[in-house]
Each structure stands twice: as structure tokens, then as C-alpha cells.
Amino acid sequence: MTTIDGLDLVSPERYAEQGYPHEQWAALRQSSPITWFEPEGYQGFWAITRHADIVEISRKPDLFWNGPRLNIQTLERDVRNAQGPPLRTIVNMDPPDHVVYRRIANQWFTPRNVRLLEDRMVESAQEIVDRLFERDPSEPFDFVTEVATPHPLRLIAKLFGVDKEDEPTVLKITNEVFGGTDPEFARDGDTGSTAASMEDAMAFFGRIMEDRLRDPREDLATVIATATVRGEPIQAVEVLSYYFVLLTAGHDTTRNAIAGGLLALMENPAELERLKKDISLCEKAADEIVRWTTPVNQFARTAQQDYELRGKTIKKGESVALFYASANRDEEIFEDPFAFRVDRDPNPHLGFGIGAHFCLGASLARMEIRVLLEELIPRLVSVEHAGTVERMVSSFVGGVKHLPVRMKVAPSGR
Numbered sequence: 178m179t180t181i182d183g184l185d186l187v188s189p190e191r192y193a194e195q196g197y198p199h200e201q202w203a204a205l206r207q208s209s210p211i212t213w214f215e216p217e218g219y220q221g222f223w224a225i226t227r228h229a230d231i232v233e234i235s236r237k238p239d240l241f242w243n244g245p246r247l248n249i250q251t252l253e254r255d256v257r258n259a260q261g262p263p264l265r266t267i268v269n270m271d272p273p274d275h276v277v278y279r280r281i282a283n284q285w286f287t288p289r290n291v292r293l294l295e296d297r298m299v300e301s302a303q304e305i306v307d308r309l310f311e312r313d314p315s316e317p318f319d320f321v322t323e324v325a326t327p328h329p330l331r332l333i334a335k336l337f338g339v340d341k342e343d344e345p346t347v348l349k350i351t352n353e354v355f356g357g358t359d360p361e362f363a364r365d366g367d368t369g370s371t372a373a374s375m376e377d378a379m380a381f382f383g384r385i386m387e388d389r390l391r392d393p394r395e396d397l398a399t400v401i402a403t404a405t406v407r408g409e410p411i412q413a414v415e416v417l418s419y420y421f422v423l424l425t426a427g428h429d430t431t432r433n434a435i436a437g438g439l440l441a442l443m444e445n446p447a448e449l450e451r452l453k454k455d456i457s458l459c460e461k462a463a464d465e466i467v468r469w470t471t472p473v474n475q476f477a478r479t480a481q482q483d484y485e486l487r488g489k490t491i492k493k494g495e496s497v498a499l500f501y502a503s504a505n506r507d508e509e510i511f512e513d514p515f516a517f518r519v520d521r522d523p524n525p526h527l528g529f530g531i532g533a534h535f536c537l538g539a540s541l542a543r544m545e546i547r548v549l550l551e552e553l554i555p556r557l558v559s560v561e562h563a564g565t566v567e568r569m570v571s572s573f574v575g576g577v578k579h580l581p582v583r584m585k586v587a588p589s590g591r
């Protein structure tokens with residue numbers, strides 16, 4: 178019997194050292210899919226590990242709220258981050274506001290609208306793969322910084338309306354805030370709070386907002402800055418929070434999926450060969466990569482009234498941690514869940530969440546991953562490890578932060 182220590186499920190350091198705790202989740206799914214943990218330094222939470230239970234909870238946004246506690250982090254971070262700038266993002270909102278505010282940006286992310294970006298996506302992927310071709314194939318490089326980071330970053334920047342010279346600022350904000358539990362990224366190595374980084378982020382977004390109010394453009398930044406809710410202009414804090422969530426969530430996660438996706442293909446060479454032989458599988462492969470890597474590991478909900486689930490009572494005010502990465506290996510849902518299969522179909526994974534807060538950028542992310550694979554895989558002659566794979570020190574957005582490789586890429590057939 179596997180002994181399960183709550184820290185295995187939430188300690189950022191353990192995620193960096195051991196990767197996702199799949200062994201512990203598998204044991205919990207079998208013996209106790211809903212378990213209360215109260216690890217030292219954390220407020221207690223129910224660990225929800227089965228796919229069906231995450232779906233049930235996520236489909237009850239009136240009963241299970243995002244606002245009070247968005248994810249499971251240390252008590253120190255709970256307290257210190259609350260002292261930072263106020264945030265009112267759609268991820269933190271609950272009924273009745275959530276739907277109303279989500280509508281502001283919704284149509285920019287519909288599959289139809291995202292398809293209009295395909296040419297730009299192909300251009301970005303070609304440019305990145307061409308650069309790989311120009312490199313000396315014997316020289317190692319970090320796939321995360323050279324490939325997985327710039328592709329989604331420039332696409333969300335383009336859609337949003339961030340100027341090219343400001344892309345490094347967006348990257349710095351994302352690394353400091355999303356990677357805030359990782360000493361490599363945290364501001365001044367302070368992994369206990371992201372308040373200082375958030376202050377700077379809000380000042381940067383404030384300048385974009387002022388600019389768009391003065392000089393509107395055809396971009397998402399303008400749509401949000403000039404939006405109205407129930408007949409009134411939305412408040413500045415809501416504009417800045419919207420900017421924050423779109424610009425950070427809009428590329429960090431996709432970067433982790435792309436990097437983890439290449440790693441999965443390297444570890445499963447037969448799957449890489451299948452993809453090379455049949456490039457039309459890239460669409461399914463993109464979803465399998467999101468299932469396999471599950472870059473967003475957990476979000477939390479807080480019960481608004483007592484709720485019975487599998488014979489356990491979740492009391493009003495208690496938090497549930499939705500471990501999407503566990504749901505994505507659930508034996509009740511997926512055939513052979515620990516196998517990475519580029520043609521997995523059906524693939525009802527919860528990598529993008531489900532229900533009211535289902536990922537706004539899911540179509541964008543899927544297409545970014547697919548297009549990059551379509552450009553890279555046919556030209557990929559060889560790839561091998563050239564150093565240690567390093568994982569994020571985070572139990573919230575997990576993944577590969579450095580992936581040193583040597584890669585040989587064929588010239589473009591264009």
C-alpha cells in the first residue's frame with residue numbers, strides 16, 4: 178500500500194524533484210478518491226482524484242466557487258499574496274458575474290475566430306523551425322526557450338495587441354507570477370509571495386489600458402478597456418485583471434504542453450514515427466499531449482453548502498482540490514491511461530477543465546500545438562537529450578522548464 182503524505186500532492190519542491198505524483202493519485206483513485214489532507218503549512222483540502230467527481234463539482238458553479246481560494250498553495254502565500262494588488266479576473270469570479278464578464282472576450286476565442294489566426298500561426302512555426310535548421314545540429318539548445326516559449330507568446334501577444342518589443346516584459350511577468358514558487362523565476366528568489374511582481378505587472382497593463390482608451394485599435398486590449406457591463410464601463414481593476422489572466426494563461430500553459438509534448442515523443446519513439454508517417458494525426462496528438470502533460474495540475478473550489486459525494490460530506494466553507502492530472506489517468510475513463518498514444522480517440526481529458534470555467538483559450542492552444550507539430554515533425558531528422566530535464570518548482574502549473582536537446586532538422590520543402 179502506498180503511503181500518501183498530503184505534501185506529495187501539493188509541495189512545489191516535490192513536483193520538481195519527483196514529477197507529478199501519479200503513483201499516489203492511482204492509489205487514491207482506487208482506495209479513497211476523495212480524501213481530506215491537512216499538510217503542514219497548508220490549509221486543509223479534499224483531494225478529488227477521479228474524473229467523474231471533478232466533472233460533477235465543476236458543473237455546479239453555484240455550489241462550488243472559485244473566488245474564495247483559487248488553488249492550493251502554502252498558507253504563507255495565501256496570506257502574503259492577498260496583500261498584493263486586488264484581482265478580479267474571470268477565473269476568480271462566480272455567478273452571477275462570471276458569465277457576464279467572460280462574454281467580453283469570449284468571441285475572440287471561438288474556434289471560428291481562432292482559425293483566422295492560422296496563417297500567422299503557420300508563419301510563426303515555420304520561422305521557428307527554420308531557425309532550428311540554421312543551427313549547428315551538434316550544438317545543444319534548450320527546447321523550452323527556443324521553441325516552446327516564443328510560439329504561443331507571440332500569438333497571444335498578436336491577438337491581444339502587445340507590441341513586439343513588449344513581449345519580453347510579458348514573459349517576465351508570467352515567469353515571475355506563474356513560476357512564483359520556483360526560485361529560478363521568483364522575484365529576488367522570494368517564493369513566498371508574488372505581490373511585488375503583481376504591482377509591476379499592473380503598472381505595465383495600466384499603460385496599455387490608458388493607451389487604448391486614448392487611441393483605440395482593432396485588438397483585444399481595446400475591446401476589454403472599452404467594455405461595458407450592465408450598461409456601465411468596467412472598472413480599471415477588472416480591465417487590468419483581464420489583461421493579466423489572458424496574457425499569462427495565454428502562453429505559459431501552452432509552452433509547458435509543447436515542451437512536455439516533445440519529451441513524450443522522445444520517450445515514445447514509436448509514437449513519433451507514427452506521427453511522421455501520418456501527419457494528419459497532429460490534431461489528435463495535440464489533445465493527447467494536453468492529457469499527458471496536464472500543464473494546469475490543480476484548481477480549487479470552495480463549497481457554499483454541505484455536499485455529499487461518494488459517502489463523504491464536504492462541509493460548507495471547505496475546499497476541494499481538483500487534480501486534473503489525476504483525472505487524466507483515470508482507469509475508469511481512459512483505456513490504458515499510462516500509454517501515450519498520438520491517435521487516442523475518444524479523449525475526454527480534463528486538461529482544459531470543464532464546466533463554466535472551461536479554458537477560454539482551448540481552441541487557440543490546441544491549434545498552436547497542432548500547427549507547431551505539423552511544421553516540426555516532417556522536418557525532424559533526429560532529436561536526443563543533451564542534458565538534464567528540469568521541472569518547474571510548482572504544484573499549480575507543472576511541467577518541463579528546461580529541456581536541453583540536440584536536434585537535426587531538414588531544410589524546408591517550401
Ligand code: HEM
Nearest residue numbers: 267268426427430431434473476529530534536537538542
Ligand atoms: C495547453 C494550454 C492550456 C491549458 C492546459 C489550460 C488549462 C486551463 C484550465 C484547466 C482552466 C480551468 C480553470 C478552472 O477550472 O477554474 C483554464 C481556464 C482559462 N484559460 Fe486556459 N489553458 C491553456 C491555454 C490557454 C490559452 C492559450 C489561453 C488564452 C487566453 C487561456 C486562457 C484561459 C482563461 C481566460 C481561463 C479562465 C476561464 C474562466 O474562468 O471562465 N488558456 N485553462
